[in-house]
Amino acid sequence: MERTLKKYFAVFTVPTIIAFTISFVIPFFMGVYLSFCEFTTVVDAEFAGLSNYVKAFSNMDFLNALWFTAKFAVIAVVSINLFAFLLAILLTRKIKGTNIFRTVFFMPNLIGGIVLGYIWQLVINGVLAKYEMTMFADAKYGFWGLVILMNWQLIGYMMIIYIAGIQNVPGELIDAARVDGANPLQVLKNVTIPMVMPSITICLFLTVSNSFKLFDQNLALTGGAPSRKTAMLALDIFDTFYGRIGFEGVGQAKAVVFFILVAVIALSQLALTRRKEVEN
Amino acid sequence: MKKKLVSILLCAAMISTVLVGCGSKEAADQATDETTEESAADTAEPADDTAQAAGTGKVYYLNFKPEVAEIWEELAELYTKETGVEVKVVTAASGTYEQTLKSEIAKTDAPTLFQINGPVGYQSWKEYCLDLSDTDLYSWMIDKNLAVSTDEGVFGIPYVVEGYGIIYNDAIMRNYFALEDKAVDISSAEEIKNFETLKAVVEDMTAHKEDLGIEGVFASTSLTPGEDWRWQTHLANLPVYYEYKDKGISDTDTLEFTYSDNFKNIFDLYLNNSCTAPTMLASKTVEDSMAELALGKAAMVQNGNWGWGDIADVDGNTIAEEDVKFMPIYIGVEGEETQGLCTGTENFFSINSKASPEDQAASVAFVEWLFSSDTGKDYVTNKLGFITPFSTFEEDEKPSDPLAKEVLRYMEDSSLTSVAWNFTSFPSQTFKDNFGAALLEYAQGSMTWDDVKNTVVEQWAAEKAAIAE
Numbered sequence: 011m012e013r014t015l016k017k018y019f020a021v022f023t024v025p026t027i028i029a030f031t032i033s034f035v036i037p038f039f040m041g042v043y044l045s046f047c048e049f050t051t052v053v054d055a056e057f058a059g060l061s062n063y064v065k066a067f068s069n070m071d072f073l074n075a076l077w078f079t080a081k082f083a084v085i086a087v088v089s090i091n092l093f094a095f096l097l098a099i100l101l102t103r104k105i106k107g108t109n110i111f112r113t114v115f116f117m118p119n120l121i122g123g124i125v126l127g128y129i130w131q132l133v134i135n136g137v138l139a140k141y142e143m144t145m146f147a148d149a150k151y152g153f154w155g156l157v158i159l160m161n162w163q164l165i166g167y168m169m170i171i172y173i174a175g176i177q178n179v180p181g182e183l184i185d186a187a188r189v190d191g192a193n194p195l196q197v198l199k200n201v202t203i204p205m206v207m208p209s210i211t212i213c214l215f216l217t218v219s220n221s222f223k224l225f226d227q228n229l230a231l232t233g234g235a236p237s238r239k240t241a242m243l244a245l246d247i248f249d250t251f252y253g254r255i256g257f258e259g260v261g262q263a264k265a266v267v268f269f270i271l272v273a274v275i276a277l278s279q280l281a282l283t284r285r286k287e288v289e290n
Numbered sequence: 291m292k293k294k295l296v297s298i299l300l301c302a303a304m305i306s307t308v309l310v311g312c313g314s315k316e317a318a319d320q321a322t323d324e325t326t327e328e329s330a331a332d333t334a335e336p337a338d339d340t341a342q343a344a345g346t347g348k349v350y351y352l353n354f355k356p357e358v359a360e361i362w363e364e365l366a367e368l369y370t371k372e373t374g375v376e377v378k379v380v381t382a383a384s385g386t387y388e389q390t391l392k393s394e395i396a397k398t399d400a401p402t403l404f405q406i407n408g409p410v411g412y413q414s415w416k417e418y419c420l421d422l423s424d425t426d427l428y429s430w431m432i433d434k435n436l437a438v439s440t441d442e443g444v445f446g447i448p449y450v451v452e453g454y455g456i457i458y459n460d461a462i463m464r465n466y467f468a469l470e471d472k473a474v475d476i477s478s479a480e481e482i483k484n485f486e487t488l489k490a491v492v493e494d495m496t497a498h499k500e501d502l503g504i505e506g507v508f509a510s511t512s513l514t515p516g517e518d519w520r521w522q523t524h525l526a527n528l529p530v531y532y533e534y535k536d537k538g539i540s541d542t543d544t545l546e547f548t549y550s551d552n553f554k555n556i557f558d559l560y561l562n563n564s565c566t567a568p569t570m571l572a573s574k575t576v577e578d579s580m581a582e583l584a585l586g587k588a589a590m591v592q593n594g595n596w597g598w599g600d601i602a603d604v605d606g607n608t609i610a611e612e613d614v615k616f617m618p619i620y621i622g623v624e625g626e627e628t629q630g631l632c633t634g635t636e637n638f639f640s641i642n643s644k645a646s647p648e649d650q651a652a653s654v655a656f657v658e659w660l661f662s663s664d665t666g667k668d669y670v671t672n673k674l675g676f677i678t679p680f681s682t683f684e685e686d687e688k689p690s691d692p693l694a695k696e697v698l699r700y701m702e703d704s705s706l707t708s709v710a711w712n713f714t715s716f717p718s719q720t721f722k723d724n725f726g727a728a729l730l731e732y733a734q735g736s737m738t739w740d741d742v743k744n745t746v747v748e749q750w751a752a753e754k755a756a757i758a759e
Contacts, residue, residue: 050392050414050415050417050418051392051393051395051396052396053396054417065756068756069752135573139570139573142567142569142570143569143570144569144570144571144572144573145572146513146514146515146572146730146734147569147572147734147736148736232515233515233516234515235514235515235572235727235730236572236727236730236731236734236736237724237727237728237730237731238724238727249720249723252388252389252719253718253719253720253723254717254718254719254720254753254756254757255410255411255413255414255718255757256413256414256757257756257757258392
C-alpha cells in the first residue's frame with residue numbers, strides 16, 4: 011500500500027501542484043513584490059520601496075473599513091453560528107420533513123454573492139420605501155443589511171456541518187449522561203458541545219475568514235454607500251486599486267496588510283478552539 | 291470516529307471553496323463575459339491566424355461602448371472580408387474599461403487599439419501610447435486642439451464628439467405654454483435662455499403638474515452609487531468650466547469651487563421638482579430616469595446624445611421623435627444667454643506602443659479605413675451614430691437621430707458658445723465617487739451644502755496631490 015502510494019504520488023499530485031503554483035503561489039509572491047512597486051500593469055513594475063505602505067495609511071479609509079469590518083465580523087460570526095447550531099439541533103430531532111428543511115436552509119448558499127447582494131438590495135429598499143427612504147440613508151441600514159444577508163447565506167451551510175458533528179456524537183455517551191440524571195440542557199453543555207468542538211472549529215474558521223474577506227455581497231448590496239461608510243476591507247482595496255491613477259501599488263500594499271491580518275486572526279482562532287477539542 | 295468527522299469536514303470545506311469560487315467568479319464574469327465569448331470566437335479561426343502572421347499585422351480593439359458592441363463586431367468581420375486583415379474586438383462591460391484594459395494589455399496578445407479618456411487617462415497609459423502625429427487620422431481632425439497631445443507628440447485622437455444638456459419633451463412644454471394661467475410671459479421652451487426663466491417655468495410647471503399629466507418636471511436625479519455620473523461629472527463640469535474661464539486656466543491643483551452656489555441652484559431645482567422624492571433617489575438609475583422621460587412621467591432630464599437609445603428602446607414610450615429637444619444647462623451665471631450645450635469627448639483612440647510595428651500599422655489602417663472609406667463612414671454615421679471630429683465626413687454624412695441633430699444644431703449656431711468638457715481634468719474616480727456620495731447625503735438631508743462644498747474643495751486638493759506624488 012505504502013509503496014504503491016509512493017509510486018503514484020507524482021501522478022496524482024503533480025497536476026494539482028502545478029495548478030496551485032500557477033494560480034496561487036506565483037500570484038501570491040508576485041503580489042507581495044508588487045506591493046513595493048509602482049505599476050500600471052503587472053508586467054512593468056518599478057521598485058518604489060515602502061512608499062505604498064505609507065500612502066495606504068495616509069488617510070482614514072483603510073482604518074474606517076477595518077473598524078467596520080471588525081464590527082461586522084463579530085456580529086455576523088456570533089449570529090450565524092448561534093442560529094446554525096440551533097437549527098442543527100432542531101433538525102437532528104427526527105422531526106418530519108427534516109431533509110426538506112435541511113435542503114431549504116442550505117439553498118441560499120448555492121447562489122452567488124453578487125446576485126444575493128442585488129436581491130437583498132431590492133428587498134431592503136422595498137421595505138424602506140414605505141418610510142420614503144433607501145438603504146443609503148444611513149450606514150446602519152447597510153450594516154444590518156449585510157448582517158442579514160450573510161446570515162441568510164451562511165446559516166444553512168454551517169448548519170450542515172453542525173448536523174454532521176451532532177450525528178457523530180456517540181449515542182451511548184448521551185444515554186450514560188441521561189442515566190446519571192443529566193437534564194437536556196446539561197447533556198447539551200457537557201456532552202454534545204464538547205463532542206462537536208471540531209465542527210465548531212471549522213464553522214468559526216469559515217465564518218471568521220468569510221466575514222473578513224467579504225467582497226461580492228458588499229459590492230452588490232451597498233457598494234460602500236453612503237460615503238464609504240459601509241465599505242469593508244476588500245472593497246476598500248478594490249476602490250484603492252482602481253480609484254486613482256498610480257495607486258495600484260497602494261491597493262496591493264493594503265492587500266498584503268489585509269492578508270497578514272486575516273491570517274493572524276484566523277490562525278489564532280484555530281489554535282484557540284483546537285485546544286478545546288476532545289478525543290472520543 | 292474523529293477521523294471520519296474530519297474527512298467529512300474537509301469535504302465540506304472543499305465544496306465550499308468551489309462554491310465560493312463560483313460566487314466570486316460571477317463578479318468577474320460581468321466584466322469579462324463578452325471577453326470570453328469573443329476570444330472563443332477568435333480561437334475558432336486559427337487557420338486565418340497563421341495565414342496572416344506572414345507579413346501583415348493584426349488588429350485587436352478593446353471597445354469601450356457596450357451598447358454598440360455588436361456593430362463593432364460586424365465592422366471587424368466586414369474589414370477582414372475586404373482586406374484579409376484579422377480584427378478582433380473585445381468589449382469591456384459597462385464601467386469596467388480600465389480594469390479590463392489593465393489585465394488585457396499585460397497579456398502577450400495585447401490590444402493594439404484601445405482608448406483613453408483624456409489627459410488624466412493619458413497619465414495612466416503614457417507608457418503604452420504611440421505618437422500618432424504622422425497619421426492621416428490626425429491630419430483629418432478639424433480642430434486639432436481636441437487631441438491629447440504633449441510636446442513630444444499626439445497620443446490620443448478623439449473619434450466622437452458628444453454633447454449633453456437638458457433633454458426635454460416639447461409636447462409637454464407646448465401643453466404648458468398653452469395653459470391659460472401660466473405664470474411666465476414666454477411662449478415656448480426655446481425662449482428659456484437663463485436660469486431665472488428656467489426656474490420660473492419649472493416651478494410653475496410643478497404647480498400645474500396635474501394639468502400636464504406628469505409626475506414631476508425633472509426625471510429622477512439618480513444617485514445610486516455608480517449611477518451618479520450625470521451630477522458629479524457632467525453637471526459639475528459647468529461650475530468648473532466657469533471657474534477655469536475666470537482664471538484663464540485649463541487645470542488646477544486647488545479648485546475653489548467659486549460657482550458652488552450656482553451648482554446648488556440647479557441641483558436643488560432638479561431635486562425639488564422631480565417625480566421622485568429626494569430621499570428615494572438612491573434607488574434610481576440613469577436608465578430609470580431616461581424611462582421616466584420616455585414614458586411621459588417627466589418633462590426634462592439631464593443627459594447627452596448617447597441617451598437616445600435609452601429613450602427609443604423603452605417599451606410603450608410616448609415621446610415623439612420630433613419632440614425630443616435639447617436645452618443648455620443654465621446655472622445662473624452672468625451672460626449665460628449665449629451658452630450652448632456641453633460638447634466634447636472623452637473617447638480617444640490610442641495605439642499600443644508596445645505592440646509590434648506590423649500590428650500598429652494594421653491598427654492605424656483599420657481606423658483610417660473606418661473614417662474614410664464609404665462602408666466605414668456609413669457604419670460610423672448610421673449604425674454607431676457618431677458625430678465625428680474629422681474632415682472626411684460630408685454634410686450629408688451626419689447621424690440623424692434627434693439628439694445628435696440637436697447637438698449639431700447647437701454646435702453650428704455661431705451665436706452660442708459651447709461649454710468645453712473640463713471634467714477630463716477632474717483628479718480621479720475617487721474624487722468623483724466622493725463628490726457623488728456627498729450629493730447623495732445632501733439630497734437625503736444628512737449633509738449641509740457647506741459640507742458638500744468643503745468636501746469638493748478638500749477632495750480636489752487631496753486627490754490632485756495624491757496622484758502628483
